[in-house]
Amino acid sequence: MTTAATRPANALTQKPADISRVASDDDASFLRDFRSLSTIGETPGHGVDRQAGTAADAQARTWFTSLASQYGFRTETDQVGNLFALIEWNPGAPYVLVGSHLDSQPTAGKYDGAYGVAAALHAARRLADRAASKSSDGGNGPAVPKYNLAVVDWFNEEGCRFAPSMMGSSVYTGKLPADVALSVTDTAGTSVREALTEIGHLGSGDGPAAAAYAEIHIEQGRSMEDSGTTIGLVHACWAAAKYTVTVHGEQAHTGSTVIADRKDALLGASRLVVLLREIADHFSGAVLHTSVGQLTVYPNSPVVVPSRVDLVMDLRTADEGVLAAAKALLRSGIAAIETEANVSIEVEESHAWGINPYQPAGVALAAECAAELGLSNRRVFTLAGHDSINMKDVVPTVMLFVPSVDGISHNEREYTNDDDACAGVDMLTRVVERLCNGDLDDAASPEPGSRLEGNK
Secondary structure, eight states: OOOTTTSOTTOOOOOOOOTTOOOOHHHHHHHHHHHHHHTTTBOTTSSBOOOTTSHHHHHHHHHHHHHHHHTTOEEEEOTTOOEEEEEOSSTTOOEEEEEEOOOOOTTBOSSTTHHHHHHHHHHHHHHHHHHHHHHTTTTOSOOOOSSEEEEEEOTTSSOSSSSSSSHHHHHHTTSSOHHHHHHOBOTTSOBHHHHHHHHTOOOOSOOOOEEEEEEEEEOSSSHHHHHTOSEEEEEEEOEEEEEEEEEEOBOEETTTSOGGGOBOHHHHHHHHHHHHHHHHHHSGGGOEEEEEEEEEEESOOTTEEOSEEEEEEEEEESOHHHHHHHHHHHHHHHHHHHHHHTOEEEEEEEEEEOOEEOOHHHHHHHHHHHHHHTOOEEEEEEOSOOHHHHHTTTSOEEEEEEOOGGGOOSSTTOOOOHHHHHHHHHHHHHHHHHHHTTTTTTOOOOOOOBSSOSOO
């Protein structure tokens, strides 16, 4: 098996094809376009840097609109920068939306989000070609689809430049007011509105009305690769709790201040990092994931004891009982750190949600499609957030995964084999075809699973 450690760093290579799968012209076309996209914002480490609202993001959007135009689709941008490529078969009918995001982390892989957008464009092209063929056969073919089709590039899914993540889909689904999103600023003080204006992607309106949604994504884990599964049928998102934290200390001279007198905010923050890992290790079987990130140290001088550290923490698990127990350990651990490090710790739970399910009818539909195509499949959780988590609360939604080699993600070595990527496009095409025919019209959206939406 080709691994992240052995494959050439600058190559989009592929594993040997399955005996049951024969490469097609459609595969070659998809891989050509995906490789073209992968050069935009390429980093020295052969990943990408396409943070939301940057020049590289704008170049990726030009790639999107150019390919959509080539396929005969009309494009439009909504009030918060979500970009749509539309196919209208039935004037006045709502749209099946399919897509993901083109923005990335600062040093990211080429697949996260971008694969889903490229796959969606190619699935839409195939379906448009089929519809055109049906309409030109003298009226003897099946009726055109019930719903129109729109491919979407959601703005600022990653949330690394502008918080929160999943911003574009949060606005689209009404979970985040557009004016609030547009007023968010990055660390340099540039607002979302200013960034979108600068790259020419501040649009208007609310985007096309949705009848259903589909998204395909790399797994960002290794359970599918370990089990030899080609298609993941996402049935739920792990439960999670996210926190914004400020550790308060007292500024002092690093040389002259007696150790016993220090109130070192960075010491307190460091102990929080260790605490979160210890809480994860407390539960056997890797059932809990914890992390600390985005530390901001003030005044961040080499000769000053820090007086303040801002950071974020999160806990994620498929067991809500484990989450409750982890929260209790966190509370007691924070109290101990305050005493031992002589600091005060301000904690705000910014996001929290329980096990967050997708519609069972959508999971069943996806399983039927995989069986029709002869693709191995199984039900999987998503541990990360995706725009589909917002969309599933308002329309019937299908979320799909393809394998990630070695489970690597948010890393320049992120990789999915070509054969799996192409199988995913076949799968997405079949799912979207059925959605456009109204096969999930009777699927009810579950109650929203999060108290505050717009998170990863």
